[in-house]
Amino acid sequence: MSKRIVVPFGPQHPVLPEPIHLDLVLEDELVVDVVPSIGYIHRGLEQLVLKREFTEYVYVAERICGICSFMHALCYSQGIEHIMNIEVPDRAKYLRTIWSECSRLHSHLLWLGLFADGMGFENLFMRSWQLRESVLDVLEDTTGGRVIQGTCKVGGVRRDIGQEKLDEMHRTLDTFEENCRDLGDVFLNDGSVKYRLQGLSVIPRDDAYALGAAGPTARASGVAMDHRETGYAAYGDLGFKPVVETAGDCYARCAVRVRELYSSIDIIRRAIEGMPEGPIDVKVKGTPDGEYFSRVEQPRGEVVHYLRGNGTKHLARARIRTPTLANIPILVKMLPGIQLADVPVVVLSIDPCISCTER
Amino acid sequence: MGLFKMTKTVLRNLAGGPATRCYPAVPARTSPLTRGHVAFDPATCRSCGICSRRCPCEAIRLDKEAKVWEIDRMRCIACGDCVEGCPFESLTMEQEYFPPVTEHVVEHYTITYVKPEKPAKKPAEESA
Numbered sequence: 001m002s003k004r005i006v007v008p009f010g011p012q013h014p015v016l017p018e019p020i021h022l023d024l025v026l027e028d029e030l031v032v033d034v035v036p037s038i039g040y041i042h043r044g045l046e047q048l049v050l051k052r053e054f055t056e057y058v059y060v061a062e063r064i065c066g067i068c069s070f071m072h073a074l075c076y077s078q079g080i081e082h083i084m085n086i087e088v089p090d091r092a093k094y095l096r097t098i099w100s101e102c103s104r105l106h107s108h109l110l111w112l113g114l115f116a117d118g119m120g121f122e123n124l125f126m127r128s129w130q131l132r133e134s135v136l137d138v139l140e141d142t143t144g145g146r147v148i149q150g151t152c153k154v155g156g157v158r159r160d161i162g163q164e165k166l167d168e169m170h171r172t173l174d175t176f177e178e179n180c181r182d183l184g185d186v187f188l189n190d191g192s193v194k195y196r197l198q199g200l201s202v203i204p205r206d207d208a209y210a211l212g213a214a215g216p217t218a219r220a221s222g223v224a225m226d227h228r229e230t231g232y233a234a235y236g237d238l239g240f241k242p243v244v245e246t247a248g249d250c251y252a253r254c255a256v257r258v259r260e261l262y263s264s265i266d267i268i269r270r271a272i273e274g275m276p277e278g279p280i281d282v283k284v285k286g287t288p289d290g291e292y293f294s295r296v297e298q299p300r301g302e303v304v305h306y307l308r309g310n311g312t313k314h315l316a317r318a319r320i321r322t323p324t325l326a327n328i329p330i331l332v333k334m335l336p337g338i339q340l341a342d343v344p345v346v347v348l349s350i351d352p353c354i355s356c357t358e359r
Numbered sequence: 360m361g362l363f364k365m366t367k368t369v370l371r372n373l374a375g376g377p378a379t380r381c382y383p384a385v386p387a388r389t390s391p392l393t394r395g396h397v398a399f400d401p402a403t404c405r406s407c408g409i410c411s412r413r414c415p416c417e418a419i420r421l422d423k424e425a426k427v428w429e430i431d432r433m434r435c436i437a438c439g440d441c442v443e444g445c446p447f448e449s450l451t452m453e454q455e456y457f458p459p460v461t462e463h464v465v466e467h468y469t470i471t472y473v474k475p476e477k478p479a480k481k482p483a484e485e486s487a
């Protein structure tokens with residue numbers, strides 16, 4: 001047995017902008033053990049429910065994460081709506097679905113870019129981000145914010161999308177899909193990408209299930225869990241099938257996300273076609289009294305907002321479980337047995353978002 | 360196949376020009392809805408205080424006595440809630456982002472709105 005050494009990885013690392021720290025125990029170049037630690041950027045956002053009114057907290061919830069911001073606001077709003085028995089108008093549900101899927105598109109394109117960068121494919125990184133820009137432009141045109149949309153509120157949405165804009169979005173979707181397929185083709189069929197990713201840190205289905213993996217990480221191992229199947233917002237009307245791969249390696253995790261791009265485009269198209277007329281919000285009266293676990297499928301997996309109201313305009317407690325937290329145990333399982341040079345790629349393959357994990 | 364794809368991408372990139380822009384020489388892309396920063400019109404504000412109550416960041420401070428309206432630019436997150444809530448349209452959301460600064464910026468405005476004189480009841484009396 002050769003001598004063991006410990007190499008620190010992060011919280012500042014050139015390939016990973018997320019502040020997670022891993023102590024990698026190496027034997028020569030081979031990882032044999034890993035000790036993760038987080039806790040560098042706790043902001044105490046859950047505590048703020050005590051100081052902000054429940055309707056205002058949407059803005060705070062939205063700022064938990066810079067990528068799935070809309071979905072945090074959605075998850076929080078749905079939770080409060082459930083506690084207060086508010087029925088959201090159909091048009092608001094459809095709009096929420098469109099913005100959720102736009103967020104998923106830009107999140108996955110961002111991840112594909114970072115992943116390509118992590119494996120040293122600089123050109124692909126730039127092309128992914130170029131494509132992502134067109135999604136951000138649509139978000140800015142329809143909500144007023146590229147990253148923080150600020151359109152979700154308790155009881156509906158704050159902005160409508162006019163028919164003209166919807167038609168324009170529908171027209172541009174075809175070109176966008178063509179570009180996405182060109183890009184996805186490189187990720188799925190390029191020889192060097194395959195060589196780098198196939199067979200790297202395989203997670204069998206049982207392990208993924210037992211360790212509670214979430215989102216694309218679980219689906220890449222054949223666990224067909226996607227919270228959108230429960231039909232919140234307009235997903236129930238639009239028909240939706242989760243994207244599942246079975247190989248469980250880095251390539252499968254990449255393939256799930258590429259194919260989710262196509263399924264998101266499909267959902268947006270159907271949501272635009274089936275967009276009902278009507279109001280976009282209802283008036284919120286009273287205060288929340290009760291508790292609820294609200295769940296939404298984010299690009300990285302399922303997010304859970306636990307909300308408890310006590311009949312005042314401030315909630316008594318909020319607790320948020322983000323998908324990255326669920327994926328850290330599986331990450332610890334993924335790393336032993338791989339080369340040090342593959343560590344960045346494998347860490348990126350769970351799409352870590354530490355800022356929202358620590359809130 | 361691969362070579363064909365690559366040539367297509369290369370040609371598209373050559374013909375398409377740069378995907379980025381020379382910001383700040385070329386202004387950033389905005390849309391009519393873009394939430395840049397809040398602008399205040401002291402001539403129409405009637406000191407009702409709705410904006411400061413709605414603001415989730417406590418960025419707005421209103422002193423009714425001194426007729427001073429303040430906005431802390433470093434606290435404001437440009438959510439637009441105050442703009443939606445203002446009943447007198449004194450607040451507007453401008454498209455330009457607030458430029459980066461090195462010092463704390465709190466803007467003070469003196470409200471210049473003057474309550475119009477109540478129209479005298481004379482005409483009513485005359486008609487009566």
Ligand code: SF4
Pocket residue numbers: 397413414415416417418419430434435436437438439440441442
């Ligand atoms: S835009 Fe939002 S954060 Fe800024 S002053 Fe208005 S309410 Fe406050």
Ligand code: SF4
Pocket residue numbers: 403404405406407408409410411421444445446447448449450
């Ligand atoms: S800006 Fe508008 S909401 Fe704020 S105090 Fe003046 S009139 Fe009222």
